[in-house]
Amino acid sequence: MSAHPEAAALLARSHRLGADPRNTNYAGGNTSAKGTGTDPVTGGDVELMWVKGSGGDLGTLTGAGLAVLRLDRLRALTEVYPGVEREDEMVAAFDYCLHGKGGAAPSIDTAMHGLVDAAHVDHLHPDSGIALACAADGEKLTAECFGDTVVWVPWRRPGFQLGLDIAAVKEANPQAVGCVLGGHGITAWGDTSEECERNSLHIIRTAETFLAERGRPEPFGPVIEGYEALPAGERRERAAALAPYVRAVASQDRAQVGHFDDSGAVLDFLARAEHPRLAALGTSCPDHFLRTKVRPLVLDLPASAPLDEAVARLKELHTAYREEYAAYYARHADEDSPAMRGADPAIVLVPGVGMFSFGKDKQTARVAGEFYLNAINVMRGAEAVSSYAPIEESEKFRIEYWALEEAKLRRMPEPKPLATRVALVTGAGSGIGKAIARRLVAEGACVVVADLNGENAARVAEELGGSDKAVAVTVDVTSEEQIAGAFRAAVLAFGGVDLVVNNAGISISKPLLETSAKDWDLQHDIMARGSFLVSREAARVMTAQQLGGDIVYIASKNAVFAGPNNIAYSATKADQAHQVRLLAAELGEHGIRVNGVNPDGVVRGSGIFAGGWGARRAAVYGVPEEKLGEFYAQRTLLKREVLPEHVANAVFALTGGDLTHTTGLHVPVDAGVAAAFLR
Missing domain, CATH: 3.40.225.10 (Class II aldolase/adducin N-terminal domain)
Known part of the structure; x- marks a missing residue:
């Protein structure tokens, strides 16, 4: 019609x-x-x-x-x-x-x-x-x-x-x-x-x-010495270093996803003498402060302050912010008011660096930042011709804790299991990694699609819904610098990282006497060393956030099963399997759980098998390459072929919220290979 x-x-x-x-x-x-x-x-x-x-x-x-x-x-x-x-x-x-x-x-x-x-x-x-x-x-x-x-x-x-x-x-x-x-x-x-x-x-x-x-030409007053915007590269380095600590500040009551904005209007506002006074007055339009909270948290240090000093001051200001917000609630709440929804800031302003905004998902966080940018524009216009005079605090409270607004919030659907979680998946441009990324996004996570093939990574990120759902990074997991860069991109895109899947890998299938030292080194560099480097960077971010986290290794049944002509690959998988146990023991005190998934041969949709591994393994077993998946299935107890989606299901089972007390575990996804049973 x-x-x-x-x-x-x-x-x-x-x-x-x-x-x-x-x-x-x-x-x-x-x-x-x-x-x-x-x-x-x-x-x-x-x-x-x-x-x-x-x-x-x-x-x-x-x-x-x-x-x-x-x-x-x-x-x-x-x-x-x-x-x-x-x-x-x-x-x-x-x-x-x-x-x-x-x-x-x-x-x-x-x-x-x-x-x-x-x-x-x-x-x-x-x-x-x-x-x-x-x-x-x-x-x-x-x-x-x-x-x-x-x-x-x-x-x-x-x-x-x-x-x-x-x-x-x-x-x-x-x-x-x-x-x-x-x-x-x-x-x-x-x-x-x-x-x-x-x-x-x-x-x-x-x-x-x-x-x-x-209007007056400079309504926000003169520039404060030391509060000018840092050069672009230095500014984003500083933002990435601060982001996990800022996310911790915004997530004490409940975990939040973040967004970073270092646009010129934000940086100019924070460089000027009047920004502390204006920020303290808060936003005015009801649409603004419903998303930005009644006022932001503003770091009162120059951009050149040492990082540890800035982090310590953020924590002090956060304590004061929470106390002030609780007092604001107490001043205006009555017996019919909804309960206080949380006392953490939605907007954190860092002079010389930019604005961090937070919400229940990436879109909400991004929109909160857009609204505070609106508020800056409003302040500039009002100050240019008069003085900024937002509505009274009591009226702001009436809007923020309006019974109708509370009813609207209660009508919202229940969050998905991985809502507010940020995942980074290596080798996510194809095969198992792509399936994992797809499942994590479907369950509410934001995902950083990391892959050596940048075009594949970008294609997957776009398929997953674009920048509010997923972003792509090109990364060689043998490079410390590129891994650090991938995590910088992650925290600037989403505020932090909560869930890392070590999936990147290759497979060299040769008998012992044909396996060169170069083969051995390449296999170990990508999977053993690469997983170690990714996990180390993940632990740095996760401990700074103080939100716990998950690290999942995609190992293999070959980590425990001794098959022929597979020395480099299987030894590397055994290394990864023991990294799971070692890191589970070390990182547990920070609430970081480390688990593994042990698949059997995943043929369909696999980048490794398509790259020649399938042909070599088929030759070892004496079957046509196109029948390799069926061959693997028939040697299992369940007689079922393992697909990338089955591995993704196991990753979700480990991270989706039901196994909160499980760490150091390896989950077989092999349709039942008795020789690979864990003992």
């Missing part, structure tokens, strides 16, 4: 507005359209409103993300409205205004769209508009900027009463095309979709021009 023309026009307008970050932030704001539809019962005409539903994003909005309501019922709610003290009750009433199945869940801003007497309404959160909304003399500046065509509406928490307020403002000001909502954003309207969009953009661009022409 094709979309209603008004709904189709609304989606197109929403996409255009949402595509430009100057217009609104991710998942921020909402748009609506009114028109005539058909009553599914009577077949008669009915006046409807299509409006972006709760939690949607304008730039990616689909028809399924629209709530569809009957206007007569929605507007009839004014007759039963119990007043501002009980306005939250009206949200439940929206469900009784839905048309047919209703589409998406109506958002808190539904009343604003329905009660305003205009066919089309846009409510947006542009940085320029919020700068006026959060200026100390925002009402005066709004009048100077727009005359009487855009009207000031004092701060009011989003809800039914705000909808009534805006409707009254429009009725009293027929010349107006929209309004600036104090401490919040803008709303515009029009008789057609085109007119509404034009009015929204007029408000946004006019405010931008006003701030640029009227």
